[in-house]
């Protein structure tokens with residue numbers, strides 16, 4: 228994870244949506260005859276770092292409205308759990324989403340997608356999970372599909388009907404789990420609206436046994452598996468992920484040594500979301516060093532959502548990972564690009580700058596990659612190429 232393969236004074240040649248050539252500028256194969264047809268993004272004389280677009284493998288961008296009032300309450304000392312117990316938290320976002328039209332939901336998702344791109348993220352995983360009924364989860368899946376088709380951002384959809392038990396099923400949670408396993412999950416797979424299925428396996432959400440039946444239904448339907456595990460309390464979700472061959476186990480603040488061993492053995496990616504503890508003002512971060520040293524592939528993601536982490540900037544996640552989890556800048560960049568891509572099953576195409584891979588390149592206004600986490604709180608991203616198209620270019624004004 229610490230090997231970045233840096234090329235000083237480098238150049239990248241792109242044709243169509245592919246990287247044709249990458250190496251030191253002085254070795255750039257010149258093709259005089261085609262010069263007029265080509266477009267040049269000239270960074271000569273600028274202190275820039277080009278890197279693969281970030282792959283943010285854990286986001287919840289399908290919501291409307293925000294929860295600034297809850298943030299204010301937390302700033303005055305209330306905990307996230309206290310706010311949820313009083314009817315706030317995810318339930319607030321569920322009420323807001325159910326009251327919104329499809330168009331409003333699409334518009335909100337498009338805004339989020341624009342912001343991801345402008346901060347250097349070119350691929351995301353996107354979860355539903357604020358509908359929590361057949362009708363409202365389908366509104367979310369449709370909004371996701373429409374917004375995806377209108378954006379340059381690459382979006383991999385995940386069905387998260389198992390985000391929380393909805394209010395109306397509080398006394399009949401088995402019925403909601405059955406609705407998920409017997410109807411919603413098979414339908415999401417059949418209609419090709421999701422590639423992955425996720426479950427929030429934690430105290431106050433879904434039990435280990437409920438999570439197992441949800442993930443087994445997803446596996447049977449042909450969906451890839453992801454899980455919110457060991458965030459609030461240790462629940463056994465990490466071991467379940469390893470056992471069922473999940474692609475990724477996410478959060479992991481409370482994992483123990485035997486969980487780490489199981490993840491390493493299974494090759495399950497540990498997707499860490501340190502922005503959440505940061506935003507909630509908690510001191511408990513996932514044990515990134517232990518995971519890396521045990522050989523678990525570690526990815527970093529934002530957890531972008533309107534409650535516990537209203538941040539979609541991966542650059543800030545790098546800072547939190549280095550400052551609070553003691554990952555090195557190189558490890559953090561690997562985790563935020565190729566390892567995120569691996570957790571989504573797209574690492575042969577995106578997540579690194581290599582010949583024949585998709586041309587997803589971002590330019591950051593620092594000559595030393597370590598400044599990305601070190602100089603924090605600003606957006607370093609000055610240009611974005613997605614699938615070979617220059618979609619953001621602020622170089623002229625530099």
Ligand SMILES: [Zn+2]
Nearest residue numbers: 285287455530
């Ligand atoms: Zn999440």
